[in-house]
Amino acid sequence: xxxxxxxxxxxxxxxxxxxxxxxxxxxxxxxxxxxxxxxxxxxxxxxxxxxxxxxxxxxxxxxxxxxxxxxxxxxxxxxxxxxxxxxxxxxxxxxxxxxxxxxxxxxxxxxxxxxxxxxxxxxxxxxxxxxxxxxxxxxxxxxxxxxxxxxxxxxxxxxxxxxxxxxxxxxxxxxxxxxxxxxxxxxxxxxxxxxxxxxxxxxxxxxxxxxxxxxxxxxxxxxxxxxxxxxxxxxxxxxxxxxxxxxxxxxxxxxxxxxxxxxxxxxxxxxxxxxxxxxxxxxxxxxxxxxxxxxxxxxxxxxxxxxxxxxxxxxxxxxxxxxxx
Amino acid sequence: xxxxxxxxxxxxxxxxxxxxxxxxxxxxxxxxxxxxxxxxxxxxxxxxxxxxxxxxxxxxxxxxxxxxxxxxxxxxxxxxxxxxxxxxxxxxxxxxxxxxxxxxxxxxxxxxxxxxxxxxxxxxxxxxxxxxxxxxxxxxxxxxxxxxxxxxxxxxxxxxxxxxxxxxxxxxxxxxxxxxxxxxxxxxxxxxxxxxxxxxxxxxxxxxxxxxxxxxxxxxxxxxxxxxxxxxxxxxxxxxxxxxxxxxxxxxxxxxxxxxxxxxxxxxxxxxxxxxxxxxxxxxxxxxxxxxxxxxxxxxxxxxxxxxxxxxxxxxxxxxxxxxxxxxxxxxxxxxxxxxxxxxxxxxxxxxx
Numbered sequence: 001x002x003x004x005x006x007x008x009x010x011x012x013x014x015x016x017x018x019x020x021x022x023x024x025x026x027x028x029x030x031x032x033x034x035x036x037x038x039x040x041x042x043x044x045x046x047x048x049x050x051x052x053x054x055x056x057x058x059x060x061x062x063x064x065x066x067x068x069x070x071x072x073x074x075x076x077x078x079x080x081x082x083x084x085x086x087x088x089x090x091x092x093x094x095x096x097x098x099x100x101x102x103x104x105x106x107x108x109x110x111x112x113x114x115x116x117x118x119x120x121x122x123x124x125x126x127x128x129x130x131x132x133x134x135x136x137x138x139x140x141x142x143x144x145x146x147x148x149x150x151x152x153x154x155x156x157x158x159x160x161x162x163x164x165x166x167x168x169x170x171x172x173x174x175x176x177x178x179x180x181x182x183x184x185x186x187x188x189x190x191x192x193x194x195x196x197x198x199x200x201x202x203x204x205x206x207x208x209x210x211x212x213x214x215x216x217x218x219x220x221x222x223x224x225x226x227x228x229x230x231x232x233x234x235x236x237x238x239x240x241x242x243x244x245x246x247x248x249x250x251x252x253x254x255x256x257x258x259x260x261x262x263x264x265x266x267x268x269x270x271x272x273x274x275x276x277x278x279x280x281x282x283x284x285x286x287x288x289x290x291x292x293x294x295x296x297x298x299x300x301x302x303x304x305x306x307x308x309x310x311x312x313x314x315x316x317x318x319x320x321x322x323x324x325x
Numbered sequence: 326x327x328x329x330x331x332x333x334x335x336x337x338x339x340x341x342x343x344x345x346x347x348x349x350x351x352x353x354x355x356x357x358x359x360x361x362x363x364x365x366x367x368x369x370x371x372x373x374x375x376x377x378x379x380x381x382x383x384x385x386x387x388x389x390x391x392x393x394x395x396x397x398x399x400x401x402x403x404x405x406x407x408x409x410x411x412x413x414x415x416x417x418x419x420x421x422x423x424x425x426x427x428x429x430x431x432x433x434x435x436x437x438x439x440x441x442x443x444x445x446x447x448x449x450x451x452x453x454x455x456x457x458x459x460x461x462x463x464x465x466x467x468x469x470x471x472x473x474x475x476x477x478x479x480x481x482x483x484x485x486x487x488x489x490x491x492x493x494x495x496x497x498x499x500x501x502x503x504x505x506x507x508x509x510x511x512x513x514x515x516x517x518x519x520x521x522x523x524x525x526x527x528x529x530x531x532x533x534x535x536x537x538x539x540x541x542x543x544x545x546x547x548x549x550x551x552x553x554x555x556x557x558x559x560x561x562x563x564x565x566x567x568x569x570x571x572x573x574x575x576x577x578x579x580x581x582x583x584x585x586x587x588x589x590x591x592x593x594x595x596x597x598x599x600x601x602x603x604x605x606x607x608x609x610x611x612x613x614x615x616x617x618x619x620x621x622x623x624x625x626x627x628x629x630x631x632x633x634x635x636x637x638x639x640x641x642x643x644x645x646x647x648x649x650x651x652x653x654x655x656x657x658x659x660x661x662x663x664x665x666x667x668x669x670x671x672x673x674x675x676x677x678x
Contacts (some may be wrong), residue, residue: 017523040543067403071448074448074451074452075451075452076451076452078676094454094456096452097452097454097455097456098454101452102448102452104445104448104449106444106445108444108445108446108447108448108449109446109449110354110446110449111444113353117353120349121350121353122453124345124346124349124350125346125347125350125450125452125453125455126454127454128454164449165452168453168454177473200399273591324588
């Protein structure tokens with residue numbers, strides 16, 4: 001069931017990253033983070049850590065608080081409570097501002113500017129600007145530097161927005177639904193551009209996405225948010241390894257008693273055939289076929305079970321959640 | 326491929342000042358508005374130069390310099406003809422200039438921040454390595470500076486045009502509007518206030534069209550308010566005249582020119598240019614008497630006035646020498662409002678937006 005692509009790109013960059021991981025300050029650390037809009041909590045009691053160097057998918061249903069989390073990290077919003085640290089500093093500090101790049105969902109650019117002027121804006125406003133890199137990214141997409149931004153296609157806009165973000169030489173790149181309005185070919189092309197830049201600089205990436213199947217081979221870290229709360233956070237392979245997909249025959253009402261000692265995320269019965277996604281605590285009794293779930297199966301199960309106890313792998317736990325665990 | 330042989334970004338410079346950082350970005354974002362304003366200003370300068378030289382030539386040819394309206398001097402008889410020639414153009418140009426602060430507030434101030442908030446480019450500028458305070462400072466400061474220079478020149482041109490005729494044109498005396506709010510330092514202060522007010526409204530509303538509409542309303546209300554406030558921005562002088570006598574009450578036209586509203590037409594020393602703020606009757610004890618209490622100025626009201634012990638008239642007025650004090654007082658009020666609105670904008674940009 002394992003996608004060979006998982007194995008390749010996920011395990012390959014991991015060794016040199018994991019070595020330094022523990023000593024390094026996390027790219028992002030949230031403690032008791034919450035943000036309220038009028039009476040609604042968009043994000044609540046968020047405690048997690050994103051280690052540096054990871055490519056993290058931020059997954060959740062619409063309105064789950066993904067954009068709120070990204071906006072808090074980009075200093076576009078202030079938290080109502082709790083705190084967020086970007087490489088150990090508040091997002092408000094000048095240091096954080098120059099370390100973080102953010103690309104919004106609508107890829108906002110100044111429509112009257114030429115691409116060249118857009119890049120100049122990046123150069124004028126960022127001391128560490130890398131003009132060569134920004135121009136290279138734009139040229140790879142066959143975009144003329146003299147084209148007006150307002151005349152660009154969706155894919156070209158995304159490319160220019162990414163060029164602006166990469167020209168800044170960020171240590172943390174925040175992307176809000178970067179691929180949502182692009183066709184598969186452009187998506188592939190942009191993903192490739194993104195991955196080569198990230199691989200070159202060890203940039204940490206946090207991107208919200210609905211395209212789980214496509215992000216599967218790109219991301220090695222995962223944070224899911226539903227109803228404003230973090231449900232899963234950690235390395236994709238560790239999270240997948242912590243779950244088992246059971247299939248077997250089952251008759252009668254309710255859950256089979258063999259599953260009682262484990263955390264059952266979701267169950268699905270078709271006739272006498274029971275499929276259950278569980279977080280096993282020790283060996284599972286009974287006659288079951290065991291599978292490791294795919295990322296998509298896991299995410300769908302979690303999105304359907306919003307009240308399930310959150311799972312954070314050790315690298316994703318903050319001091320506070322470690323004490324509690 | 327044109328893209329690959331593109332000149333390095335710094336190689337190309339269109340016309341315009343050599344700027345960097347946020348100053349460049351703000352200039353670039355609003356350069357079409359800035360250039361439009363500066364071109365209109367250049368056209369206006371050419372217009373004023375020709376108009377003024379015609380007017381000055383006329384004044385010299387007819388020896389009208391120093392004349393006042395309704396002057397007893399015979400050389401000044403041509404004042405009415407002069408007014409017929411030059412009044413309309415100067416007056417309506419002044420009226421047009423009165424709308425400049427409104428236009429700047431609505432079309433430059435209103436969209437200044439609301440457009441960025443509306444289409445999301447606010448997030449783009451916010452995610453660069455500049456602080457919120459610097460961003461708002463330049464975002465407001467660059468247009469404010471351009472507005473200050475542009476409207477300063479505009480008002481200097483209009484003042485220069487009006488000045489030789491300031492005593493020759495009734496309806497265009499110093500305290501009237503135009504020209505009071507079109508000359509001196511007031512136009513620039515009004516325009517900058519309109520600009521920052523529009524920007525602040527846009528920042529709070531986050532919607533361009535709504536911001537422009539509200540800015541328009543606020544500017545008109547503010548304009549009316551300022552004109553109501555204007556006479557009281559500098560202490561007025563008071564003059565009294567004890568001129569009513571027993572004979573006066575007995576005359577067939579008892580009140581004649583001494584109706585309060587005609588006062589102080591015959592005050593000495595350039596009375597033509599005094600701005601009559603308020604006036605009324607005076608009793609023998611020196612108190613002000615409400616003129617309306619005795620009705621119309623007929624023989625009947627004469628008896629009424631006599632019965633109330635009215636012996637004369639009083640008037641509060643601003644002499645022409647109050648022109649500059651009132652210009653600066655008005656500017657100070659506008660400047661205080663500008664400072665308050667700007668402080669609010671900076672606070673909002675740092676805390677809220």
